[in-house]
Amino acid sequence: MSEPDEALKRDLRDDLRHRLRPMPARDAGDTSRSTAPLELLYDLTYVIAFAGAAEQLAHHLVAGAPLPAIGAYLFAIFAVTWAWLNFTWLTSAYGNDDALFRVATIAQMAGVVVLTFGLPAGFSAVEEGHSPLNTLVIVGYLVMRVPLVLLWLRAAREDAGNRRICVAYGCTIAAAQACWILVAVLPMPFPATVLLLVVLALAEMAAPVLLERRLGNAPWNAGHLAERFGLLTLITLGEVIAATTVTVGTLVQENGWSVAAVMIIAAGLAIASALWWAYFQIPSRAILIRWPRRVFAWRYANFPLFGAIAAVGAGLRVAAAAVQEEKLSLFQVALCLAVPVAVALVTIFVTWSVLMHAYDLTHVPLFLASLSPVAAAVVVGAVLGRDEPLDLTHGHGLTGLVLVVSLIALGTVVEVVGHEVVGFRHTLRAVGGDQPEVQPDGA
Structure with missing residues (x-):
């Protein structure tokens, strides 16, 4: 068999057999890097969540509750968009498309679906002056983020050069998720819940900037x-x-x-x-x-x-x-x-x-x-x-x-x-x- 045929067989083996394989840092300077089919499939579940939030927003606007509807919508959109961005940041740096990575991604997709089912109750709760964090929303978000934490820790184990920033990302996301759960389960007045949700959201958005300034950039592309x-x-x-x-x-x-x-x-x-x-x-x-x-x-x-x-x-x-x-x-x-x-x-x-x-x-x-x-x-x-x-x-x-x-x-x-x-x-x-x-x- 000729050398080109051997090269083709190696490429096909990598594309078709998704066994466990190393998870090194991707080439941050690769200008030919493109989106993988798995990432596109992942995005479709998030668009379903956006659609679910928009449908609830329209329903409650028509029902005559604009302020609670807008508040619940902003919360839902932040939660969904931020989870998507966290995963996209990881895949840009470490996506290796092996079997474990695929299973972890599909698990996160399941979490998005669970969260979407929790949106109607979340909108209704805000309208009644209660927290939007119901059981389905919390479980869905937990399922979305636990695999992400594990993937960051896996990257830390397999990429010694970027171990500190990978561990930092994994620990930060885990800590933030624990805070979301605490806000959901602790009995608090509605204004205090809203304030804590806003503070937590701002802290999550600031964390990646602070981490990468202090520990160096993850190898995103x-x-x-x-x-x-x-x-x-x-x-x-x-x-x-x-x-x-x-x-x-x-x-x-x-x-x-x-x-x-x-x-x-x-x-x-x-x-x-x-x-x-x-x-x-x-x-x-x-x-x-x-x-x-x-x-x-x-x-x-x-x-x-x-x-x-x-x-x-x-x-x-x-x-x-x-x-x-x-x-x-x-x-x-x-x-x-x-x-x-x-x-x-x-x-x-x-x-x-x-x-x-x-x-x-x-x-x-x-x-x-x-x-x-x-x-x-x-x-x-x-x-x-x-x-x-x-x-x-x-x-x-x-x-x-x-x-x-x-x-x-x-x-x-x-x-x-x-x-x-x-x-x-x-x-x-x-x-x-x-x-x-x-x-x-x-x-």
């Missing part, structure tokens, strides 16, 4: 991380389209096709497509490969985006419910859709600024032009229907709904067109002044 964030963004946008289609389908089955149904599905497609276009105008992979130290600030700037995108789906669900049930006002519909779209646009702008290290004012006019139609939609909702339920058969109900969803969709389109015509030049100017970094050891 900046280009791989950029791709992982981009793919989760893409899948979450797909969930918005799927949720919008299902919601409008239910509306059409009960009431038939109408202008309102057409506008809602068109707005969902337009907003999702424009946010996709706008997000991928950020050259994350190319810039992070060249300047990998920017990855920490970049990942935290990205952090709100997944929740904002999922909440767009919730806003579209609310719009459909308002048409069907005539409980909410046009102003409420406008707020439910405009706020997450505005947060998504702000997040994209901030992520671009953090990534490019460009904070001057030349990009601000385009940013404001994108937000102006979104703000105008809220004004239209307040003027045409602030208090009375949305009624498409009388007054300005149908006209107002068409204007609101059209203006919000227009804001996302303005961002795309503006960047294609003008904004890309600012990206090129921002790149011109910086020198590339030397890839640090283990980073």
Whole structure:
């Protein structure tokens, strides 16, 4: 057998036989590194959790409990997104796709599903003034994080050069999980529980920065991380389209096709497509490969985006419910859709600024032009229907709904067109002044 055939057999043996094998540090400077199929499968379970949180948000907004719904949603989105980011950080540094790694990943996926089943009870508990940490949420989060801790400790055993940072990550995640459990089981007033959850969340977010500054970087791959964030963004946008289609389908089955149904599905497609276009105008992979130290600030700037995108789906669900049930006002519909779209646009702008290290004012006019139609939609909702339920058969109900969803969709389109015509030049100017970094050891 020729040498190329032997090489092919070795490659196939590694790809097809997932026995236990070493778990060394991955090559942090490998610019060809791409997302593995296991990581994509893992992401799908998280999108289901985002969809479950968005569905509960819409349900409780329609029921007339906006503040508890928003609070419970923020908690759920943080918990899910942070667990995803923790695992992504590990896989970027140590993913070896052997049998043990696959089993640990599938176990974490099971935890996401369990947590998702606990979301309805968590939302209802917050509405009643109780902690969102019910048994299913805690068990689900525990199942998500214990395998992650074990994988970090396995990496510490097999990578002597990065042992301290791997042990630190494993111990920190274990300690944080113990704190989550304590907050859940200790009897405390609701305000104290909320305060402790916020403090714990902030501490978890600060820990990786402090650990890597003190102990050195884990061998994550900046280009791989950029791709992982981009793919989760893409899948979450797909969930918005799927949720919008299902919601409008239910509306059409009960009431038939109408202008309102057409506008809602068109707005969902337009907003999702424009946010996709706008997000991928950020050259994350190319810039992070060249300047990998920017990855920490970049990942935290990205952090709100997944929740904002999922909440767009919730806003579209609310719009459909308002048409069907005539409980909410046009102003409420406008707020439910405009706020997450505005947060998504702000997040994209901030992520671009953090990534490019460009904070001057030349990009601000385009940013404001994108937000102006979104703000105008809220004004239209307040003027045409602030208090009375949305009624498409009388007054300005149908006209107002068409204007609101059209203006919000227009804001996302303005961002795309503006960047294609003008904004890309600012990206090129921002790149011109910086020198590339030397890839640090283990980073």
